[in-house]
Amino acid sequence: NAGVTQTPKFQVLKTGQSMTLQCAQDMNHEYMSWYRQDPGMGLRLIHYSVGAGITDQGEVPNGYNVSRSTTEDFPLRLLSAAPSQTSVYFCASSYRVAGELFFGEGSRLTVL
Amino acid sequence: QKEVEQDPGPLSVPEGAIVSLNCTYSNSAFQYFMWYRQYSRKGPELLMYTYSSGNKEDGRFTAQVDKSSKYISLFIRDSQPSDSATYLCAMTPPSGNTGKLIFGQGTTLQVKP
Numbered sequence: 276n277a278g279v280t281q282t283p284k285f286q287v288l289k290t291g292q293s294m295t296l297q298c299a300q301d302m303n304h305e306y307m308s309w310y311r312q313d314p315g316m317g318l319r320l321i322h323y324s325v326g327a328g329i330t331d332q333g334e335v336p337n338g339y340n341v342s343r344s345t346t347e348d349f350p351l352r353l354l355s356a357a358p359s360q361t362s363v364y365f366c367a368s369s370y371r372v373a374g375e376l377f378f379g380e381g382s383r384l385t386v387l
Numbered sequence: 388q389k390e391v392e393q394d395p396g397p398l399s400v401p402e403g404a405i406v407s408l409n410c411t412y413s414n415s416a417f418q419y420f421m422w423y424r425q426y427s428r429k430g431p432e433l434l435m436y437t438y439s440s441g442n443k444e445d446g447r448f449t450a451q452v453d454k455s456s457k458y459i460s461l462f463i464r465d466s467q468p469s470d471s472a473t474y475l476c477a478m479t480p481p482s483g484n485t486g487k488l489i490f491g492q493g494t495t496l497q498v499k500p
Contacts, residue, residue: 310490315395318488379432
């Protein structure tokens with residue numbers, strides 16, 4: 276049972292490049308979320324999904340896109356990377372409303 | 388003003404000390420209250436989960452919620468070097484959907500042997 280798996284673990288991009296952060300969970304969780312973590316800011320919600328085909332914006336959605344075609348996968352797309360998107364990104368999943376969030380190990384992104 | 392305030396520390400204590408970590412929040416409609424522990428370069432993991440006002444104990448850890456004061460605490464007894472981590476408080480908005488957890492900034496704790 277792998278839990279929540281994120282790839283890649285590290286990535287360096289140039290300004291303007293696009294990329295996709297992958298997230299997969301094998302716990303059959305309906306709820307999946309993407310957070311970014313910056314020093315002094317805690318974890319901030321980017322996008323979340325309550326099930327396949329359903330997504331919604333969180334606190335800081337600008338510059339990011341998501342889709343949820345299957346229960347297992349929830350990729351996060353950076354459309355045109357900017358230095359302000361340098362951060363650690365965490366994917367998380369939960370099996371029910373108000374349930375425990377299970378996090379991946381994070382993806383560290385640097386935008387030059 | 389942030390919805391959830393948490394002193395980022397760092398907090399340094401000797402082994403065996405009692406540690407008190409705190410968060411305040413502004414929205415009285417928050418429902419569920421959680422503490423996550425995050426080791427360096429790892430994802431957060433759930434430590435404690437409470438709903439109502441009062442205390443909840445799990446081994447060396449006690450979570451306390453005071454809804455009237457909009458204040459939550461995490462106490463660690465007999466602290467160990469392995470407790471060195473960042474502790475994040477989190478709470479759910481009125482909808483209760485933990486897909487939209489609101490986190491504090493996190494407090495970095497170091498327990499010295």
